[in-house]
Each structure stands twice: as structure tokens, then as C-alpha cells.
Amino acid sequence: MAHRTVLLVLFDGVQSLDVTGPVEVFAGADLQAGAPGETYRIHTASLDGWPVRTSSGLTLVPDHALADAPAPHTLLVPGGRGSRGPDPRVLDWLREHGPRADRLVSVCTGAILLAEAGLLDGHRVTTHWAYCERLAHDHPAVEVDPDPIYVRDGRVATSAGVTAGIDLALALVEEDVGRDAALAVARHLVVFLRRPGNQAQFSAQLSAQTARRAPLRDVQQWITEHPGDDLSVERLAARARLSPRHFARAFQAETGTTPGRYVDSVRLEHARRLLEDTTDGVEEIARTSGYGTPEAMRRAFVKTLGTAPAEYRRRFHPMSTAP
Numbered sequence: 483m484a485h486r487t488v489l490l491v492l493f494d495g496v497q498s499l500d501v502t503g504p505v506e507v508f509a510g511a512d513l514q515a516g517a518p519g520e521t522y523r524i525h526t527a528s529l530d531g532w533p534v535r536t537s538s539g540l541t542l543v544p545d546h547a548l549a550d551a552p553a554p555h556t557l558l559v560p561g562g563r564g565s566r567g568p569d570p571r572v573l574d575w576l577r578e579h580g581p582r583a584d585r586l587v588s589v590c591t592g593a594i595l596l597a598e599a600g601l602l603d604g605h606r607v608t609t610h611w612a613y614c615e616r617l618a619h620d621h622p623a624v625e626v627d628p629d630p631i632y633v634r635d636g637r638v639a640t641s642a643g644v645t646a647g648i649d650l651a652l653a654l655v656e657e658d659v660g661r662d663a664a665l666a667v668a669r670h671l672v673v674f675l676r677r678p679g680n681q682a683q684f685s686a687q688l689s690a691q692t693a694r695r696a697p698l699r700d701v702q703q704w705i706t707e708h709p710g711d712d713l714s715v716e717r718l719a720a721r722a723r724l725s726p727r728h729f730a731r732a733f734q735a736e737t738g739t740t741p742g743r744y745v746d747s748v749r750l751e752h753a754r755r756l757l758e759d760t761t762d763g764v765e766e767i768a769r770t771s772g773y774g775t776p777e778a779m780r781r782a783f784v785k786t787l788g789t790a791p792a793e794y795r796r797r798f799h800p801m802s803t804a805p
Contacts, residue, residue, distance in 0.1 A: 485523050486658060489554035489583075491595075492528040492544050493572060495564025498536040499644045500589040501526070504558060507651035510667035511659055521659055527551035529572055537562045548575045556654070557583035560647070561590030561610065573599045587654070588640045589647035596640075597621040606635045610643035648673060693736040697722040702737070705745055709752040710772045713745045749773065750782055757795040764791055 488508050490501055508522040515521040528534050531547030546552075557580060559565075576599035580586055588596050593609040594617060596602050603623040608614065614628035627633055632641035632650040641650040648671070656664035693699045701722050705713055718741055719729035733741050753771035756762055764776045773779040776791070783791050 485519055485521060486555040487552050488522050488524045488556045488558060489551055490524070490526045490558045490560065491548070491572065491576070492526050492534045492542055492560075493562075493564045493568065494534045495537050495562050496534060496542070496560050497562035497590060497644060498538050498540050498542070500560030500562060500592065500647050501536075501542065503645065503648040504560075504587075504589065504651040506671060507648055507655060507667055510670055511655045511663050513670075514663045514666045515659075521663075523552075525552055525554075529569055529575075534564075537564070548572070553579075554583050556585040556587055558587040558589070559592035559595050561588070561592040561594070561643070565591040565595050568595055568598070576601065584637060585654075586638045587650065589650070590641070590643045593617060593640045596638075597624050602638065602640075605638045606633055607638065607640040608633045608642055609640060612643075693733070695732070695736065697724070698733055698736055701733070702744070705748050709745075709749045710770045713741075713772065715741050745772075746782070750786055753779055753783075753791070754787075754794065757791055767791070 488504075490505065492501065505524055508524055512518055512521050525546060526542070526544040527546040527548045527550075528544040529548055531544060531550070533541050533543045535541055559576070573595065576595060580596070580599060580601045586596060586601060588607075588609070590610045591613050593602065593607055594613065597607075597617060597620070602621065604625075606625040606627055607617075608627050608630050609617055611628055614626050617624065618626040630642070631646040632639065632653065634653075639650055639654065641647050652664050652668055652673075655667060693702060701718050704721060705718070711717075715726045715730055718733075719726040722729050724732065730741055733744075737744060739747075749772045753767050753773070756767045756771065760767075762770075764779070768774065768776045768779040771779065773782065780790050783789060783794060787794065789797075
């Protein structure tokens with residue numbers, strides 16, 4: 483099998499994990515192949531070939547200046563503070579060389595650089611959740627999906643913040659080399675083989691705002707601790723000592739989501755954790771998570787995550803990645 487050249491673009495203010503996470507994955511795939519460079523040949527390049535200082539203060543020494551870098555199969559652009567005010571010459575280089583790469587990849591806010599270079603127009607992409615709105619506003623020709631941890635759209639692959647770059651790199655290794663190699667790398671890095679790309683970037687509790695008023699905060703906590711209970715608006719309103727109509731209106735105003743959507747998110751997350759962390763049967767998990775039946779849980783998983791509970795468990799239960 484011919485090797486693939488992976489080129490990472492470095493700049494001052496880059497997020498170090500956006501660089502080192504994917505590099506460790508691709509280098510790990512090389513180790514599994516038995517010889518450096520047999521599967522991937524990894525190169526780094528900065529604008530003038532000078533060392534760059536990451537956002538955390540580390541110094542990275544590139545292999546090349548961009549002008550002298552080898553033509554990449556996979557061109558990877560990391561994120562970090564430096565991606566939000568780039569040197570125009572970096573964008574010029576991306577505009578010229580990006581279309582020639584077989585695969586364009588970004589980690590975190592690296593998507594902003596690709597978008598400003600005009601390389602994401604017409605593509606569905608994602609980035610760190612805190613910058614999705616900005617990316618969509620500044621680049622209306624780009625379809626921004628704020629939910630997934632990574633998105634594949636043809637030759638373009640974009641990921642959310644920091645550790646999602648590892649998930650995406652593992653997915654690319656699995657595509658390039660096979661599941662066994664990706665699994666071996668995941669074991670070595672002590673991570674799951676990969677989360678599905680459409681898994682949410684953060685939990686139900688983080689994605690919703692915390693209510694200001696104590697009765698509503700208490701209801702949020704109750705939902706989290708009792709996903710299998712009757713969580714109808716009427717019952718929740720009674721706990722908050724409000725009328726159902728007043729409760730629903732106040733809950734949405736203070737959390738940014740409806741009671742029903744919040745309950746759905748908590749139940750899905752609870753079921754997902756049980757599939758990952760226990761050996762409980764699907765029927766029991768469906769009951770304790772509030773779905774009632776395995777079929778109802780299956781529909782919720784397929785609708786939100788694009789995968790059935792059994793497949794989700796196969797990917798993410800620790801026993802499935804044990805040596």
C-alpha cells in the first residue's frame with residue numbers, strides 16, 4: 483500500500499493538542515505497520531519555517547516552510563487563537579494548495595482558516611461549538627452543523643474542539659488502513675476506537691443553560707437523577723409548584739430549551755452511558771432510561787445519533803476494545 487503524506491500547517495497561537503493528537507494517531511498507525519513512513523509520512527510546516535509558539539506556550543519546530551513543503555495527500559489545519567487572525571500569506575497558500583490535496587481536514591477552529599480561504603463553500607462542516615455561529619455568519623456559503631464532533635463531506639473532514647481531532651484522525655486511519663489498525667492505535671492511546679461523528683459535542687446538562695430560579699434548577703437536577711420516572715410537564719410543573727403552562731414557559735426562557743427536549747437529551751445521555759459502562763440488557767436500559775421499550779430507545783438513538791443501541795454498544799463498550 484502506498485504511503486499517504488500528511489501535512490500539518492503550523493502558526494503562532496496554534497492549539498497544541500490540535501496538532502499532537504492527530505499526529506499521535508497517524509504515527510501510531512505507522513508503528514502498527516512496522517516501519518516509519520510506510521503508512522503515513524507526517525510533515526509540519528509554518529509560513530517561513532520558523533518555530534511557532536502554541537496557545538499554551540509550548541514551542542513547536544516545523545519540518546519545512548510552507549513554500550518548501552511536500553504536496554500532501556491529507557492537508558490538516560489545526561485551530562487555536564492564531565486561527566482567528568491569520569497572516570494573509572497563510573490564507574493565500576491554502577487557496578493555492580488546498581484544492582490540490584486529496585483530503586482537507588480541520589481540527590477545531592482550523593475550519594475558520596479553510597473557510598476564509600474559500601475551501602469550504604458548499605460543504606457541510608463543524609467546528610468548536612463556541613465558534614459555529616460566527617463561522618455560519620461570516621461564511622453563508624458554508625453549511626455549519628454545530629452538533630457533531632466531526633463531519634465528513636466528500637474530501638472535506640472537519641472536527642470540533644481539541645480531542646475531537648483524535649476521533650476524526652482515528653476514523654481516517656480506519657478508512658485508510660482498516661479497523662484493526664485503528665483499534666490498535668486506540669488501545670495504545672487508551673481511548674475508545676472512535677465516537678460516532680454525529681455524537682453531540684457536549685452533554686445535555688452542559689448544552690442547556692442552568693435556570694436562575696431554584697425551583698427550576700431543582701427540576702433540572704431531578705430530571706438528571708430520575709430519567710426513568712414520569713417526566714411529563716404536568717409532573718415536573720407540580721415539583722416546581724407552578725402551573726404546567728407557566729412552568730413550560732419559564733423553563734424554556736431560563737434554560738433555552740423546552741422541558742420535553744431537555745428530558746429527551748437527558749434520557750439519551752443516560753442510556754448511552756449505561757451502554758458504555760455496564761453490561762445491562764437493552765430492555766433494562768430502555769426501562770431505567772425512561773423509554774419504556776427497546777424499540778422506543780432504538781428510534782431515539784437512530785434519530786439523534788444515527789446508530790442503533792446495539793451498534794453504539796459495540797463501538798463504545800470497554801470490553802469491545804479490550805486487548
